Amino acid sequence: MKRDFLTMEQVDVADITQLLKRAEFMESSISGQDKSLDILKGKSIVTLFYENSTRTRCSFELAGKYLGAQCVGITTSGSSVKKGESLIDTAITLDSMKADAIVIRHSVAGAPALIAKHVKASVINGGDGMHAHPTQALLDMYTMQKTFGTLKGLEVAIIGDVKHSRVAQSNIVGLSKMGAKVKIFAPATLRPHGIENQPCAVCRNAEEAFRGSDVIMGLRIQLERQQKGLFPSAEEYNRFYGITAERMAMCNKGAIVMHPGPANRGIEIDCDVLDSPMCLKDYQVTSGVATRMALLEWATAGR
Ligand code: CP
DSSP, X not given: OOOXXXXXXXXXXXXXXXHHHHHHHHHHHHTSSOOOOOTTTTOEEEEXXXXXXXXXXXXXXXXXXXXXXXXXXXXXXXXXGGGTOXXXXXXXXXXXXXXXXXXXXXXXXXXXXXXXXXXXXXXXXXXXXXXXXHHHHHHHHHHHHHHHSOOTTOEEXXXXXXXXXXXXXXXXXXXXXXXXXXXXXXXXXXXXXXXXXXXXXXXXXXXXHHTTOSEEEEOOOOGGGGGGOSSSOXXXXXXXXXXXXXXXXXXXXXXXXXXXXXXXXXXXXXXXXXXSTTBXXXXXXXXXXXXXXXXXXXXHTTX
């Protein structure tokens, strides 16, 4: 049976709860000397990345290997995509090699959903355009649940380039589904159209974003979009929207900082915050392996 994981909209509270619970077992298993399990022995996982990635791609490949699966990773630069092979033909080729799961990252929104219609393998969205990054949301929720014991009632402020962020989109949907209160804080030029219809509040100033928050989630400022003039300068952005120690002092006691990475030091987040114990960016990476192990098991169950 095929079980795709394409968006946070697609999964319900029971699915998310089950995945987060199973990830706890996976985390304990990779924390020991011997990380190997044989839960996916005989299964094959392919990662197909049309965009750059360090965390998502490597964590999926390690997750599969820790579970005993055969894992192969291909990127467009080293594949027949360079010779002009289409997305669907590439996916069907991998499917014909009997892949059980294909993890895909693509710059075009909807690409994973498109290939899911053409292959027998379970398809996992590793990030598509500005649309969704559901496995990042899953690992972020896992990190918060492990820190606070529950997601219900947590106040989470997502700060930065929300407009171009698939991480923000998936977290808004997933966190609100799990009972967290989500707010966003971004310059007007970096707020998505229709944000008022999303399950989140829109903050008008830094105080509204930081005061009373349990989690501050920074987003990468996509400097490659800066030529469009969406904000005056990196320095000015930092002055109004930067995550600083001074602003963190407005948060609830025990508040944490999260960042999906890669971070622009000194722009969306100050170095002293990024490198402080309240910042869980490195634990997020560990959470990424544990949650992706749980997800690979979920996606290939019954195949
Ligand atoms: N957070 C994230 O998706 O990182 P990578 O681009 O390194 O995979």
